[in-house]
Amino acid sequence: MAQIEVRHLTKIFTSKDAKVDALKDISLEIEQGDIYGIIGMSGAGKSTLVRCLNYLEKPTKGEVLVDGKELGAMSEKELLKQRKDIAMIFQHFNLLMQKNVVDNVSFPLLIQGVKKKEARRKAKELLGIVGLEEKEQSYPAQLSGGQKQRVAIARALASDPRILLCDEATSALDPQTTASILDLLKDINQRFGITIVIITHQMSVIRKICSRVAIMAQGEIKEHGLVEEIFSHPKTREARELILKDSDGEHGDTAGRTQDRLMEAKKIRIVFSENSSFEPVIANMVLKTGRPVNILRADTKNVGGIAKGEMILGLPDDEKLQKEIEDYITERGLEIEEVTGDV
Amino acid sequence: MFSSEVIQMLVRGIGETLYMTLASTLFGYLFGLPMGILLTISDKEGIKPNWALYKVLDVIANIVRSVPFLILLIVLIPFTRMIVGKSYGSTATIVPLVAAAVPYIARMVESSLREVDAGVIEAARSMGASTFTIVTKVLLVEARTSLIVGVTITLGTILGYSAMAGTVGGGGLGDIAIRYGYHRYEADIMAVTVVLLILLVQIFQTIGMKLSVHLDKRK
Ligand SMILES: Nc1ncnc2c1ncn2[C@@H]1O[C@H](COP(=O)(O)OP(=O)(O)OP(=O)(O)O)[C@@H](O)[C@H]1O
Ligand SMILES: [Mg+2]
Numbered sequence: 122m123a124q125i126e127v128r129h130l131t132k133i134f135t136s137k138d139a140k141v142d143a144l145k146d147i148s149l150e151i152e153q154g155d156i157y158g159i160i161g162m163s164g165a166g167k168s169t170l171v172r173c174l175n176y177l178e179k180p181t182k183g184e185v186l187v188d189g190k191e192l193g194a195m196s197e198k199e200l201l202k203q204r205k206d207i208a209m210i211f212q213h214f215n216l217l218m219q220k221n222v223v224d225n226v227s228f229p230l231l232i233q234g235v236k237k238k239e240a241r242r243k244a245k246e247l248l249g250i251v252g253l254e255e256k257e258q259s260y261p262a263q264l265s266g267g268q269k270q271r272v273a274i275a276r277a278l279a280s281d282p283r284i285l286l287c288d289e290a291t292s293a294l295d296p297q298t299t300a301s302i303l304d305l306l307k308d309i310n311q312r313f314g315i316t317i318v319i320i321t322h323q324m325s326v327i328r329k330i331c332s333r334v335a336i337m338a339q340g341e342i343k344e345h346g347l348v349e350e351i352f353s354h355p356k357t358r359e360a361r362e363l364i365l366k367d368s369d370g371e372h373g374d375t376a377g378r379t380q381d382r383l384m385e386a387k388k389i390r391i392v393f394s395e396n397s398s399f400e401p402v403i404a405n406m407v408l409k410t411g412r413p414v415n416i417l418r419a420d421t422k423n424v425g426g427i428a429k430g431e432m433i434l435g436l437p438d439d440e441k442l443q444k445e446i447e448d449y450i451t452e453r454g455l456e457i458e459e460v461t462g463d464v
Numbered sequence: 465m466f467s468s469e470v471i472q473m474l475v476r477g478i479g480e481t482l483y484m485t486l487a488s489t490l491f492g493y494l495f496g497l498p499m500g501i502l503l504t505i506s507d508k509e510g511i512k513p514n515w516a517l518y519k520v521l522d523v524i525a526n527i528v529r530s531v532p533f534l535i536l537l538i539v540l541i542p543f544t545r546m547i548v549g550k551s552y553g554s555t556a557t558i559v560p561l562v563a564a565a566v567p568y569i570a571r572m573v574e575s576s577l578r579e580v581d582a583g584v585i586e587a588a589r590s591m592g593a594s595t596f597t598i599v600t601k602v603l604l605v606e607a608r609t610s611l612i613v614g615v616t617i618t619l620g621t622i623l624g625y626s627a628m629a630g631t632v633g634g635g636g637l638g639d640i641a642i643r644y645g646y647h648r649y650e651a652d653i654m655a656v657t658v659v660l661l662i663l664l665v666q667i668f669q670t671i672g673m674k675l676s677v678h679l680d681k682r683k
Contacts, residue, residue: 208590211586215586218681220605221681260682
């Protein structure tokens with residue numbers, strides 16, 4: 122039995138002048154211990170769906186079962202108790218701004234009636250897990266975005282949840298911080314076996330940590346399955362668009378770029394030293410991987426059959442491919458180092 | 465400059481004004497705070513929407529607030545008599561002052577609590593917090609600096625009202641200003657009472673602002 126089961130979920134928002142079908146007959150199963158991604162463009166209904174998973178939003182029709190128990194059949198009191206098992210983190214962290222870090226993390230425990238001293242002890246332990254023990258007396262306003270999200274994660278873990286819902290948890294963070302938060306989530310998933318549901322509009326997030334993904338558009342799930350499968354054989358237009366958008370980069374100035382224009386997510390410097398034998402390394406590599414790279418700068422000389430100098434390459438935004446390329450180059454005895462900024 | 469009787473009278477005036485202002489604000493919050501909380505949570509965007517309750521409180525607040533204070537004071541005379549036993553003097557003035565303050569405070573509280581980030585409330589709900597917990601542990605805590613600013617403003621307003629009530633026999637500095645300045649043309653005494661009133665407002669304001677800045681952890 123799946124840990125989370127969504128059956129024919131429909132959510133209609135009715136206001137004075139409009140009726141929005143935010144969710145249209147969604148069915149979904151999420152297994153215990155999985156990291157499940159839900160991706161879609163803005164307005165697709167992702168937040169609405171995830172808020173139905175802990176009944177912060179009451180569905181118009183359909184059922185949500187968590188560990189076989191139907192949330193819709195629960196009394197208000199049972200529901201409040203059930204939410205202890207389903208923690209949530211948010212795009213804007215949603216910390217108590219007037220409470221310091223340790224009190225923020227203790228908060229869910231105090232709600233459950235844990236003694237203050239015991240709550241603080243546990244909070245400090247959790248701050249250790251997220252790597253923020255030295256910030257326990259700070260206030261959220263004194264922390265960076267990444268640190269705030271770590272506090273939020275510690276807070277989410279306080280009630281020993283079995284499920285962690287993340288609604289755009291990394292969307293307000295820069296790529297590096299995003300990566301570190303995703304690593305932390307993965308670590309938590311493996312260490313505690315917590316099922317994680319990740320809502321995002323960034324394919325890179327899905328690719329980095331999810332095992333399964335559902336693609337949402339216009340309140341429907343267009344496609345779902347294993348991440349690799351969807352990446353290699355996207356069946357729907359929505360999936361293809363999201364994958365394309367991803368390789369086009371989360372780099373801001375996408376306007377004016379054509380889609381087949383190469384985006385370099387990573388730049389590396391290759392140093393050709395005395396002992397590297399002369400062969401058309403780059404050309405061979407392109408032939409082998411089947412993906413072009415950008416030569417951003419080259420300063421090499423052919424000295425008696427030996428290439429000397431350096432070259433800077435822009436690699437495509439695909440970690441697997443990047444690794445492949447880098448491995449290929451290092452296998453040929455060349456040194457590489459990553460460079461950042463303009464070259 | 466002034467005779468010792470006048471000085472004594474001014475000191476007593478300050479005491480009465482402070483007594484009326486502080487007591488009215490205290491009782492005002494006793495009723496106004498819960499009313500403001502109920503207005504906030506029963507609103508359709510609130511955490512426990514209840515259209516009927518909201519509408520009733522909303523209408524009461526609007527009616528009471530639109531009645532000029534002097535009229536309220538007169539209309540409430542029988543009621544005041546019933547509670548205090550008489551309808552003049554500082555203690556009796558507290559009754560209409562509270563009546564005027566409650567809806568005012570409720571609106572003030574409502575606007576402070578509305579400033580609390582919806583995301584934080586959502587986070588608390590996701591942890592299984594009950595409505596009561598959200599009010600006491602999230603709304604009142606997160607809005608505390610704004611609430612204190614509200615108290616400060618309320619004190620100033622009530623002080624002004626108490627001076628107005630003084631003119632119809634309520635005691636305090638307002639009473640003195642009218643009796644000496646208006647009826648006896650002793651402009652210097654009136655000037656002093658006005659300066660004293662301004663000073664009191666200043667003091668409330670300074671203390672309140674200092675406190676709220678001190679308690680604000682958002683920066
Ligand atoms: N409380 C509400 N009242 C009315 N309409 C709503 C409400 N919440 C969401 N909607 C509508 O439901 C649809 C789905 O919204 P939702 O927030 O779930 O999208 P999303 O996929 O999370 O988008 P984003 O990536 O921008 O967060 C949107 O059209 C939105 O306008
Ligand atoms: Mg959303």
